[in-house]
Structures are given as structure tokens and as C-alpha cells.
Amino acid sequence: MQEIISRKELEELMKTKGEIRGVLLKTDAQFIIKEKGVEGLKKVEEETKKLGHPLTYDKIETMVFYPVGLKTLSLLVIKRVFAFSDEKIKEMGIYVPKFSWFLRMFIEKFFVRKDVFFNQVPKFWRKLSTGGEFIPIEFNEKKRELSFQIRGTEIHPIYCPYLVGVFTSIMKMLTKSENVTCEETKCPFAGDEYYEFLIKW
Numbered sequence: 713m714q715e716i717i718s719r720k721e722l723e724e725l726m727k728t729k730g731e732i733r734g735v736l737l738k739t740d741a742q743f744i745i746k747e748k749g750v751e752g753l754k755k756v757e758e759e760t761k762k763l764g765h766p767l768t769y770d771k772i773e774t775m776v777f778y779p780v781g782l783k784t785l786s787l788l789v790i791k792r793v794f795a796f797s798d799e800k801i802k803e804m805g806i807y808v809p810k811f812s813w814f815l816r817m818f819i820e821k822f823f824v825r826k827d828v829f830f831n832q833v834p835k836f837w838r839k840l841s842t843g844g845e846f847i848p849i850e851f852n853e854k855k856r857e858l859s860f861q862i863r864g865t866e867i868h869p870i871y872c873p874y875l876v877g878v879f880t881s882i883m884k885m886l887t888k889s890e891n892v893t894c895e896e897t898k899c900p901f902a903g904d905e906y907y908e909f910l911i912k913w
Contacts (some may be wrong), residue, residue: 716763716789717763717785717789722763725781725788726779726781728779728784728843728867730779730780730841730844730865731778731779731780731843732777732783732841732842733776733814734773734777734778735812735815736783736808737767737769737772737778737786738772738774739807739811739812740787740790741753741769741772742811743803743804743807744756744794746807748794752794753769755793756786756789756790756793759793760785760786760789763789765781767786774814784868787804787871801873801874805874805875805876805879805880805881806877806880807877808878809881809885815840818839819882819886822836822886824913829851829858830851833848833860834846834847834848843867844864845864846860847861847862849861855912856912856913857910857912857913858910859909859910859911860909861898861906862906862908863906866900866901869899869901872907875896875909876896876909880892880893880894887913891913892913893912894909894910895909895911897909
């Protein structure tokens with residue numbers, strides 16, 4: 713039977729610098745319960761235990777910071793146990809703001825406005841993650857589009873569809889529109905120096 717994650721890959725994951733709030737782990741668990749039931753979640757927890765980094769999702773505290781490597785492990789185990797496509801991982805990202813009261817609390821304070829985008833969103837990013845820096849690039853109200861970069865982190869390709877889902881969902885909540893698209897225009901795993909995203913609404 714093929715390993716879920718090789719020892720070498722696991723070692724690299726756990727070396728990743730940065731931390732994320734527990735809420736971003738708990739949303740993984742809620743998505744799996746929704747899709748695969750409690751038994752599905754148990755499968756994920758069992759696999760993480762076999763790998764030597766057990767995740768017991770109901771013991772994770774929403775506001776506590778955890779190593780970002782655990783989040784990557786969570787996503788990879790879920791993807792490989794259930795053979796999830798990138799589209800399904802994107803769906804996991806879309807689910808995050810819908811489930812998390814912590815995210816909704818902040819999102820409700822935001823407006824789709826240039827000053828908020830440039831001044832408040834980077835601060836919000838730091839409340840969720842210590843890995844990487846959110847850098848606003850452009851906000852064009854007339855064209856209804858904005859772009860931004862995430863620099864200083866190169867975690868794993870699984871975050872590409874996941875983050876597209878998260879950003880799409882947040883923007884839909886902010887604009888109250890379903891006509892939102894999010895595209896990853898630059899990626900460290902495609903030879904670029906940073907992540908860059910373009911959102912249109």
C-alpha cells in the first residue's frame with residue numbers, strides 16, 4: 713500500500729516556518745464531517761496518528777496558534793485519503809469563512825473599499841497567520857478588481873486551490889455577489905518569487 717505521505721515529505725512539512733490559528737484546522741474537520749461523516753474524520757485522524765503527528769480536531773482550540781505544517785498535513789491527508797481533486801480542495805477553502813465565526817466577525821467589519829484593502833486587510837492576515845505577508849497591489853473600483861501578493865512563504869502546492877477558494881468566498885460575502893472570480897496569477901511552484909492573486913467582482 714502506498715504511503716499517504718513519505719517520511720521525507722513529512723519532515724519537510726514540519727520544517728515550514730509560521731503558525732496559523734486553530735480555526736483553520738477545525739474548518740477542515742467540519743468539512744469532512746459534512747462530506748464524509750464522523751467516520752470519515754476518524755480515518756483522517758487515524759492516518760495523522762500513524763504519521764506521528766496526531767490531529768484530534770475536537771481538541772484544537774480556535775484562537776490558539778499551531779504550526780502551519782500541521783495544517784498542510786491535514787490538507788494532504790484529507791486529499792489523499794479521499795482522493796480529492798484540486799476542485800474539491802478549493803471547495804474546502806470556500807467553506808472556511810462560512811463556518812468560522814472568527815472570520816465572519818472580521819469580515820462583517822470590512823467594506824470593499826480601497827483604504828480598507830490597503831490598511832486593514834494586511835492586519836487581518838496577521839491575526840490568522842504568522843507565515844508570509846499580505847501585500848495589496850491594486851484596487852480598481854471602476855473595473856471592479858483587485859490584486860495582492862503573499863510574500864515570504866512557500867508552503868505547499870495544495871494551498872493554491874485552497875487559498876483561491878478562501879479568497880473567493882470572502883469576496884462573495886463582502887460584495888453580496890455570486891459574480892466573483894479569483895485567479896492565482898503567480899506562484900512559487902511555477903517559478904515565481906511569490907503568490908499573486910487577481911479578484912474580480
